[in-house]
Amino acid sequence: MQILVVEGSTRTPSSTCEHVEALLAANHATAQAFHLRETRLPLFVDARVQGDWNLGPALEEMLEAMLGADLIILASPLYWYSVSHLMKNFLDHWTYYLRHPKYQFTERMRGKKFYPVIVGSDPDPAGAAPAFAAIRLSVAYVQGTPLPGFYGLGHRDGHATAETKAAIEQVVLAELM
Numbered sequence: 192m193q194i195l196v197v198e199g200s201t202r203t204p205s206s207t208c209e210h211v212e213a214l215l216a217a218n219h220a221t222a223q224a225f226h227l228r229e230t231r232l233p234l235f236v237d238a239r240v241q242g243d244w245n246l247g248p249a250l251e252e253m254l255e256a257m258l259g260a261d262l263i264i265l266a267s268p269l270y271w272y273s274v275s276h277l278m279k280n281f282l283d284h285w286t287y288y289l290r291h292p293k294y295q296f297t298e299r300m301r302g303k304k305f306y307p308v309i310v311g312s313d314p315d316p317a318g319a320a321p322a323f324a325a326i327r328l329s330v331a332y333v334q335g336t337p338l339p340g341f342y343g344l345g346h347r348d349g350h351a352t353a354e355t356k357a358a359i360e361q362v363v364l365a366e367l368m
């Protein structure tokens with residue numbers, strides 16, 4: 192099983208990152224990972240009308256990684272009830288992925304599972320609903336299969352809370368496939 196992690200915290204240490212690392216470690220799994228604060232994707236600009244398909248190396252590398260993955264973990268801190276701007280920018284770039292003439296993006300996303308991991312500071316998961324919805328609907332739009340995902344809690348200092356870290360360690364990746 193090829194696992195890809197795209198992680199959208201703006202800082203290190205990151206409670207979002209810690210949850211994903213705990214999930215992988217508990218499953219003895221390895222994954223290709225992109226930390227968007229390091230990947231530094233260009234800011235999305237809508238050039239659909241001009242048809243500018245030059246994605247640049249970072250976006251192309253991430254697209255190839257998505258095409259090769261069976262399970263894609265989209266992990267983001269909760270920022271104002273939504274995903275972080277880094278994750279949102281990545282999702283915006285899917286607009287080009289799905290139109291690029293060289294790749295049959297939607298055809299090749301079919302059957303791929305997407306597992307969202309959202310980490311906030313509010314114990315009430317209701318505030319994370321827009322973030323989960325944005326990922327679920329975007330994944331469905333490109334013909335992928337969205338999984339319910341996981342809501343974790345982080346501390347101000349960038350570390351995961353012990354309770355939700357222990358809870359994500361109980362998730363069995365093989366059962367998601």
Ligand SMILES: Cc1cc2nc3c(=O)[nH]c(=O)nc-3n(C[C@H](O)[C@H](O)[C@H](O)COP(=O)(O)O)c2cc1C
Pocket residue numbers: 200201202204205206207208267268269270271272273310311312313314318344345346347348349350
């Ligand atoms: C700009 C900003 C907006 C935030 N908005 C929310 C929010 O709407 N709901 C919430 O529960 N936590 C919110 N938080 C808290 C973060 O989600 C929380 O600290 C999280 O653990 C950060 O993840 P990280 O450690 O991976 O960066 C916000 C934090 C920041 C910096």
